[in-house]
Amino acid sequence: MKFRFIYILSLIGLVWFLSGCASSSAPTPAEGKKMNIVAAENFYGEVAKTVGGDKVNVRSILNERVMDPEDFSPTPQDAREVAGASIVIYNGIGYDAWMEKLLSASKENNHREIAVATDLLKLKKGDNPHVWYNLEMMPKLALSLADELAKMDPQNAQTYQQNAQNYVKKLDALIGKETALVQSAPIPIETTETIFEYMAKKLNLAVQTPGFAQAIFNGVDPTPEELISIEKNIKEKKIKLLIYNKNTKSQEVDRLTRLAKENGVPIVSVTEQKPANTTYISWMTDVLNKLEAALNGD
Template identity: 25%
Template sequence: MTNIFRRHTITTMLGLAIAALSPALHAQTVAPIKAVASFSILGDLVRQVGGDRVAVDVLVGPGSDAHVFQPTPSQARLVGQAQIVFSNGLGFEGWMSRLLNTASYKGRHVVVSQGIKPIKAEADDHGHGHGHKHGHHHDEADPHAWQAVPNVIAYVGNIAKGLCESDATGCDQYQRNADAYIAQLKTLDTDIRAIWAAIPAAQRKVITSHDAFGYYAHAYGVKFLAPQGVNTDSEASAKGVAQLVRQIKKEQIKALFVESISDPRLIAQIGRETGVKPAGELFSDSLSDAQGPAASYVAMMRANTTALTQAIQGH
């Protein structure tokens, strides 16, 4: 009887253990949600919120330029198979609606900038080539809203909402991930403000390849000038470059940067004409690869802020 009792007890305990493990085992076997993000920065944000419940494919990868992106047939198939698609909006992905139509996409499309008050693209003060057929005009919205951390906090809320609507079972996990990531973003925003606070406002002047930092400028009190407009597919005019060269000399601007997605020759020309040596590379519309200094959104914002403030201070 004792052996029978022991065998029964062991069997019962094994049964209870398996029952306790079954929800976890079931969670591990659930196929992840198929998501597509339009560009690398947004892909990182979706991964932060989605965690292991979401498989994220990115259309415009690290080091590539979404302004001039042309989807391939394989990418159209990828979108057609997705359960949820995330885009920035504000005119950033001019190709998105055509792609969704081509892919016969029937799933959920989340525009992460929804609810954000856009700023207008900079007026054509320096002869910027906004007239290009793919360019943005000065009365259009600047699409680079992610360059201000508070806007990305709003992005994260929209991402979590979209994932919850697509996968109600995972909603608690998405909300927990979003809350944890928002805490990181709030710390990031505080740190950026503290770093700039140490630099006099009159010295906060930077030259970059194109107008991608308007939201950063508004959020952190920095003046950015650029020979191109908000779209890298526009061309800088000779008149605009000449005006910018005069302004750099007059205001003694020290910080001159090329962006990771831009042709460096224009900034190199401006550097030669002003005697200001380019200070390095900024990441505006794209992350770096995994080994680079901007492999995530948080890393990108910290790397850009460090580069900008060190150049202004002459380090």
């Protein structure tokens, strides 16, 4: 009887121990070993590398050669890297649902997950997922990453915090450039997709036919009314500029860009992924420079 009682206590102790291990934070790195960080998108991977420096290995699954995140299919190698990562960063709210599936399959692995849209911006499914065009999001990610890395590797906490602060200062300059472009009164524009919505709102650029952009993003045909509206606004120059996603392949989008050229409406191209040989800051700076030129009629 006594033996049975001790045996039961031992089982309870083992269950408690295993439960504690399963719920603990990501393990600290071994001496001299780098932490592995996997980012779904390349711009999030850039932030991770900037904050982690030479203390981390970073891999971005989506790079400049992969331009359709919604339809992307991860490889077994992607799955292995996610399972073995200390930190996984992804967009969330359905934009990279494949990453959510990879994470669900590796729940037993003890890593930290950062879903940028939900964890840092408190957005929910159905909200616009293109949050990297909200420039104030990146400082949040940099500081959050520094905190997580500091918890996992306290010995180098000061390095992570300093790297994040240095990056935030550079982002502040970018945000200052954006703020200088904010229009005092709403400026009518058209967009061919919802990718630019956050920056458009910040700059006080009013999209005249938002239903068209939403339809293209959803992969459905715009309504006849939406087509008539956007064509009329272009032909009659009721808009200041047309913004389009270069990575979207659509006959309607191609036709509208041709129509804008024919009628002298400035066109500003944007991309969904960070182009090759650029940084997030240079990428967004280029977008802002093109916008400034278009708004000035250049």
